[in-house]
Amino acid sequence: MAPEYFFHGHLSAKTDVYSFGVVVLETLSGHSVHKNIPGINKRLLEFVWNNWVEGTYSNIVNPRIKIDADSTLMKRVIHIGLLCIQIDAKERPTMKEVVGMLLGTSSTDLPVPKQPMHGGNN
Numbered sequence: 001m002a003p004e005y006f007f008h009g010h011l012s013a014k015t016d017v018y019s020f021g022v023v024v025l026e027t028l029s030g031h032s033v034h035k036n037i038p039g040i041n042k043r044l045l046e047f048v049w050n051n052w053v054e055g056t057y058s059n060i061v062n063p064r065i066k067i068d069a070d071s072t073l074m075k076r077v078i079h080i081g082l083l084c085i086q087i088d089a090k091e092r093p094t095m096k097e098v099v100g101m102l103l104g105t106s107s108t109d110l111p112v113p114k115q116p117m118h119g120g121n122n
Contacts, residue, residue: 002019002089013094014089014094016095017084017094017095021080021081021082021083021085022081024077024081024084025045025085028062028077028078028081029044029062030064031047033045045117046116047059048060048078049082049115049116052078057074057075058070060078076101076110077102079110079113080093080101080102082113082116083098083101083111083113085116086113086116091114
């Protein structure tokens with residue numbers, strides 16, 4: 001649940017971007033955002049962030065997905081997912097920008113995301 005909705009009940013198009021980012025990261029990892037990852041004792045967003053920072057992408061991607069977790073594509077999708085779950089809605093891309101990033105039609109480099117929130121509303 002997007003922080004602005006969880007804390008203030010505020011909905012916007014950026015709330016949907018947050019939800020999209022969560023779905024992307026859940027799909028890639030095979031883990032739910034609502035439970036600690038078994039054997040790791042971390043929530044999904046913290047787990048993804050830590051592995052993204054460390055460059056251990058293969059820890060993030062579900063091994064049942066038959067793709068090289070260290071491929072440029074997977075790194076890009078994880079990066080975009082993290083951009084979508086920024087705490088401050090103003091720092092999230094629009095869905096139009098997300099589509100451009102995913103299609104590779106965006107003319108700018110991806111910005112560096114900030115660490116996502118680790119609280120219970122992840």
